[in-house]
Amino acid sequence: MGLKDFLIKQLGRISPRLLASAERGLEAIPAVNQRIEKEYDEMMTELESSVKPYKDKFTSLTRIPEVGRDRAEILSEMEAMRAHEEAQWKDGFVSGAVYHGDAQHIDFLNQVYAINSQSNPLHADVWPSITKFEAEIVAMTASMLGGAGQEVCGTVSSGGTESVLLAMKAYRDRAREQKGITKPEMIVPVTAHAAFDKASQYFNIKTIHIPIDANFRADVDAARRAITPNTIVIVGSAPSFPHGAIDPIAELSEIAREHGIGFHTDACLGGFVLPWAEKLGFPVPSFDFRLRGVTSISADTHKYGYAAKGTSVILYRSRELLHYQYYTATDWPGGLYFSPTFAGSRPGALSAACWAALTSIGAQGYLNATKKILETAEAIKNGIRQIPELHILGDPLFVVAFASDSLDIYKVLDYMTRKKWSLNGLHKPSCVHLCITLRHTQPGVAERFIEDLKEAVTYVKGHPEEKGTMAPVYGMAATLPLRGLVSDMLKRYLDLIFKT
Numbered sequence: 001m002g003l004k005d006f007l008i009k010q011l012g013r014i015s016p017r018l019l020a021s022a023e024r025g026l027e028a029i030p031a032v033n034q035r036i037e038k039e040y041d042e043m044m045t046e047l048e049s050s051v052k053p054y055k056d057k058f059t060s061l062t063r064i065p066e067v068g069r070d071r072a073e074i075l076s077e078m079e080a081m082r083a084h085e086e087a088q089w090k091d092g093f094v095s096g097a098v099y100h101g102d103a104q105h106i107d108f109l110n111q112v113y114a115i116n117s118q119s120n121p122l123h124a125d126v127w128p129s130i131t132k133f134e135a136e137i138v139a140m141t142a143s144m145l146g147g148a149g150q151e152v153c154g155t156v157s158s159g160g161t162e163s164v165l166l167a168m169k170a171y172r173d174r175a176r177e178q179k180g181i182t183k184p185e186m187i188v189p190v191t192a193h194a195a196f197d198k199a200s201q202y203f204n205i206k207t208i209h210i211p212i213d214a215n216f217r218a219d220v221d222a223a224r225r226a227i228t229p230n231t232i233v234i235v236g237s238a239p240s241f242p243h244g245a246i247d248p249i250a251e252l253s254e255i256a257r258e259h260g261i262g263f264h265t266d267a268c269l270g271g272f273v274l275p276w277a278e279k280l281g282f283p284v285p286s287f288d289f290r291l292r293g294v295t296s297i298s299a300d301t302h303k304y305g306y307a308a309k310g311t312s313v314i315l316y317r318s319r320e321l322l323h324y325q326y327y328t329a330t331d332w333p334g335g336l337y338f339s340p341t342f343a344g345s346r347p348g349a350l351s352a353a354c355w356a357a358l359t360s361i362g363a364q365g366y367l368n369a370t371k372k373i374l375e376t377a378e379a380i381k382n383g384i385r386q387i388p389e390l391h392i393l394g395d396p397l398f399v400v401a402f403a404s405d406s407l408d409i410y411k412v413l414d415y416m417t418r419k420k421w422s423l424n425g426l427h428k429p430s431c432v433h434l435c436i437t438l439r440h441t442q443p444g445v446a447e448r449f450i451e452d453l454k455e456a457v458t459y460v461k462g463h464p465e466e467k468g469t470m471a472p473v474y475g476m477a478a479t480l481p482l483r484g485l486v487s488d489m490l491k492r493y494l495d496l497i498f499k500t
């Protein structure tokens with residue numbers, strides 16, 4: 001059982017009476033509060049062994065050791081952990097997570113990292129190599145996303161979330177300075193990544209959610225109706241994380257353009273798949289800078305760009321907008337200071353590895369990888385279509401979400417988990433998804449997935465009396481009115497992660 005699953009399961013343990021008390025706002029009463037605290041403690045104690053599997057196997061340190069440890073011993077401990085963890089993702093049982101994963105590719109990136117491990121692009125004078133790599137990563141990504149020959153510019157960031165946060169901050173600051181907007185609003189489809197909600201919380205931008213249509217794509221009319229004088233940006237995904245649906249970016253970005261507001265395409269997931277898919281002749285709706293209304297795009301090199309984890313690219317149509325992302329300090333006693341993204345010092349080695357991934361794979365390599373992934377996705381989609389009890393949500397390319405009208409899909413997920421699969425259980429609506437990567441293109445993986453899925457459906461149909469491990473609580477996690485309670489529990493979980 002995945003950790004997230006376990007957490008949700010734990011929610012199901014809280015007694016209905018206690019939940020009812022909390023729902024009526026009684027958690028401020030000391031007795032109720034104490035009971036809730038006790039429940040949390042019990043949950044976290046139970047969770048601890050899964051979060052901390054190495055607790056009893058390796059030395060646990062809470063102080064810097066007096067005498068430094070033996071390097072060989074450190075390496076051997078780490079090797080043991082790597083071997084244990086690699087077994088989970090290497091054979092293609094995991095949705096998303098590791099997008100390439102071939103040993104030779106990993107070894108090459110590791111060599112590049114080793115060469116550049118001391119570098120920090122904050123000191124551009126000391127490491128001009130890294131600024132060269134980063135400038136070229138941005139240029140290559142821009143030209144791949146329809147920005148060739150245009151003013152398109154941008155920066156390298158640490159990941160999809162940072163790229164999204166940077167863009168939303170840039171829109172906010174521009175709107176404040178140029179239009180005097182002090183209560184900014186962004187129009188975001190409900191299926192857009194949680195990073196947008198994070199931006200909303202961090203930067204005080206009000207999110208106006210718009211619904212999705214029957215094909216799981218953002219509702220264009222709703223976007224049009226949602227515009228107010230405070231709107232700073234409209235967002236669309238290419239594709240969305242939950243259902244792999246590509247929002248109607250052409251229509252949405254045109255509405256934004258007509259109103260003189262920004263449009264952000266979140267291509268974190270699809271930025272390094274869709275351009276190649278289009279070249280291969282797959283039906284890819286427009287989503288990039290070839291659309292006049294698209295003013296920024298996030299695209300993750302650390303997903304389908306096959307770089308090591310820790311890089312993404314944020315691009316803008318105009319340098320003027322990019323300047324609202326930058327930070328400069330002119331009066332600090334530390335001297336003139338400036339940085340392009342949220343971090344100060346940054347790992348230049350990751351940018352070097354990213355550049356090395358892009359340039360060693362090359363357009364031909366990306367085309368081949370995309371072809372393999374999309375062919376595997378076709379095989380998996382066809383397999384799912386042959387299971388009468390299941391249906392695919394929308395018309396996805398490579399993130400395939402499926403649901404059932406006759407069975408509890410979470411019971412199917414339970415069974416798949418028992419068969420070693422690590423799939424994503426989603427809610428609103430209840431479904432499960434598989435994000436297909438190069439790991440799944442290995443011989444036999446797609447077939448194994450479909451066989452196991454068929455077996456899961458047969459089993460669930462044949463055992464209606466079984467409640468399942470996760471099934472009863474998944475539904476509850478989605479519908480529980482107490483989102484504050486759910487949120488509190490997630491915070492306790494984060495505390496647990498940092499416990500030694």
Ligand SMILES: Cc1ncc(COP(=O)(O)O)c(C=O)c1O
Nearest residue numbers: 159160161193240241266268269
């Ligand atoms: C569509 C989309 N946007 C943004 C993100 C956030 O990316 P990261 O996890 O690299 O911060 C993801 C991650 O899966 C995503 O799928």
